[in-house]
Amino acid sequence: MKLHPVDVKTLTPEIFQVFGTQNALLTAGDKTACNTMTIGWCQLGRIWNLPVCTVYVRPERYTYQFMESHDYFTVAILPAGERKTMQVCGTKSGRDVDKIKECGLTLCYGAGDAPFFDEAEWVLVCKKAYVQDMDPACVVDQVHIAPYYGEKGGWHRIYTGEVVEAYTR
Numbered sequence: 001m002k003l004h005p006v007d008v009k010t011l012t013p014e015i016f017q018v019f020g021t022q023n024a025l026l027t028a029g030d031k032t033a034c035n036t037m038t039i040g041w042c043q044l045g046r047i048w049n050l051p052v053c054t055v056y057v058r059p060e061r062y063t064y065q066f067m068e069s070h071d072y073f074t075v076a077i078l079p080a081g082e083r084k085t086m087q088v089c090g091t092k093s094g095r096d097v098d099k100i101k102e103c104g105l106t107l108c109y110g111a112g113d114a115p116f117f118d119e120a121e122w123v124l125v126c127k128k129a130y131v132q133d134m135d136p137a138c139v140v141d142q143v144h145i146a147p148y149y150g151e152k153g154g155w156h157r158i159y160t161g162e163v164v165e166a167y168t169r
């Protein structure tokens, strides 16, 4: 494996930059089956004195099933040049194609057999700590949500995971 484990406190990602440009691969499952998809929405921070990563998944995603059935998930940032992979994993569904094979990604496994990819620049392995559906009634300013819901799809489920492992090059 090209990646090696690091203390999460030493990671200094440009998160506002990364999650608007490179985006990330969200992966869940185990050694028997898994799925990955591109995500653009992510938060990194701290709650309950834990380092955490929060992701948002619509129920219609195939990845959602793996997020529900497994305790761990991973968030992997690929190098900026991996645009084709991000496009394939963000437009095709694992129900129809083996995206990992199509993109030539190399599977590795972390805590809880959580799958991630050796091609990543850095990876967070997360253990689910809090799960909640987004509630339309809680939206304060409708202007932010107008482009994302209605015909575009269902309301996201929010998954906050404790970052239990971090890997980098």
Ligand SMILES: Cc1cc2nc3c(=O)[nH]c(=O)nc-3n(C[C@H](O)[C@H](O)[C@H](O)COP(=O)(O)O)c2cc1C
Residues within 6 Å of the ligand: 023, 035, 036, 037, 038, 039, 040, 041, 042, 056, 057, 058, 060, 061, 062, 063, 064, 086, 087, 089, 090, 091, 092, 093, 094, 095, 156
């Ligand atoms: C740049 C980009 C960012 C995305 N971010 C998210 C996201 O944060 N949450 C989500 O549910 N879907 C997101 N998607 C859509 C999924 O990646 C896409 O629907 C994917 O095909 C789902 O694959 P699956 O059915 O195999 O899970 C994003 C797509 C792109 C291209």
